[in-house]
Amino acid sequence: MAKQRKYLHLAAPRGFCAGVDRAVRIVEVALEKFGAPVYVRHEIVHNRTVVDRLAGMGAVFVKELDEVPEGAPVVFSAHGVARAVVEEADRRNMIAVDATCPLVTKVHVETRRHAKYRRHVLLIGHAGHPEVDGTMGQVAADEITLIETAEDARNVTPPADAELAFATQTTLSVDDTAEIISILQFRFPEISGPRGEDICYATTNRQNAVKAIAEACDLMIVVGAENSSNSKRLVEVAMTAGTAAGRLVADKSGIDWDEMDAATHIGLSAGASAPENLVHEIIDAMKSRYDLVLDENALVEENVIFKLPPILTRQS
Numbered sequence: 001m002a003k004q005r006k007y008l009h010l011a012a013p014r015g016f017c018a019g020v021d022r023a024v025r026i027v028e029v030a031l032e033k034f035g036a037p038v039y040v041r042h043e044i045v046h047n048r049t050v051v052d053r054l055a056g057m058g059a060v061f062v063k064e065l066d067e068v069p070e071g072a073p074v075v076f077s078a079h080g081v082a083r084a085v086v087e088e089a090d091r092r093n094m095i096a097v098d099a100t101c102p103l104v105t106k107v108h109v110e111t112r113r114h115a116k117y118r119r120h121v122l123l124i125g126h127a128g129h130p131e132v133d134g135t136m137g138q139v140a141a142d143e144i145t146l147i148e149t150a151e152d153a154r155n156v157t158p159p160a161d162a163e164l165a166f167a168t169q170t171t172l173s174v175d176d177t178a179e180i181i182s183i184l185q186f187r188f189p190e191i192s193g194p195r196g197e198d199i200c201y202a203t204t205n206r207q208n209a210v211k212a213i214a215e216a217c218d219l220m221i222v223v224g225a226e227n228s229s230n231s232k233r234l235v236e237v238a239m240t241a242g243t244a245a246g247r248l249v250a251d252k253s254g255i256d257w258d259e260m261d262a263a264t265h266i267g268l269s270a271g272a273s274a275p276e277n278l279v280h281e282i283i284d285a286m287k288s289r290y291d292l293v294l295d296e297n298a299l300v301e302e303n304v305i306f307k308l309p310p311i312l313t314r315q316s
Helices: 018-034 048-057 083-091 102-116 130-136 150-155 174-187 201-214 229-240 257-262 276-289
Strands: 005-010 038-041 059-062 073-076 095-098 119-124 144-147 163-168 219-223 246-249 265-270 291-296
Touching (some): 073 083, 119 174, 130 144, 144 150, 174 201, 201 219, 201 229, 201 265, 229 265, 265 276
Parallel strands (some): 005 265, 005 291
16 A cells, blocks of 8 residues: 655754753763763753753752752753852852853843843743743842733833833744734833844744745644743744644654644654754654655754853863
């Protein structure tokens, strides 16, 4: 019996970004330099495959620093941490290695700068996300307000007579964030914005790559974790851009093959914290099942590389 013909449209760029690649490398090098165990506060990136591999090498993932022995090496995740966490690690003589994505660090610096100039910060982001927790923890609680939706932007009441500024989580939907910013700028014409775009290059590139193929697809598959903000946004972007159905899967085990059987044109992408081997496992599974026609056209070439922190590169 002849196999069904399927057309697989690969979004490019996809998968690991420079910040994730750096964060994972930081844990690997810390293990080489300090030996196991190396403690990591929260998931280094939001991907179970990555976390499990590093745990197998000797990384110990913890929720808070009270689970880490005094003086031990501890890595802060790519999402960034509040200043209080850094201060606690210093107080307990931990060997702190900061794997915060440099683009998140940029938002931290901007947020502190606004507070220094007594501007109240309106942070656009998702409550409970570790990146948002880390950014809000850069300043005092009364110096920052979280804006999650356009409705929040319409209704927020900042402190009276305060100068205002806005910042954003780096992994948001470009289009949704633009709407929220436009509402804030309409309501508060004097509001200060970031010197450069807060939403990171990789988030923007992956969303644009999905938009480019979405309308042609009956089904869009995004490889990524349920707690990965940028991965979930890719599904939303695909649906908005015209794909008939969008699904987030952790790996090939999450594929609904009945749904795949019913589709002819299938899009495939991966969030910035999803390793490429998970994409290839899905492609291989599809090749064994279907007569697969592949196409991939990269919208942009990414060549960003972030350096490791000096604590890992200097000779001891």
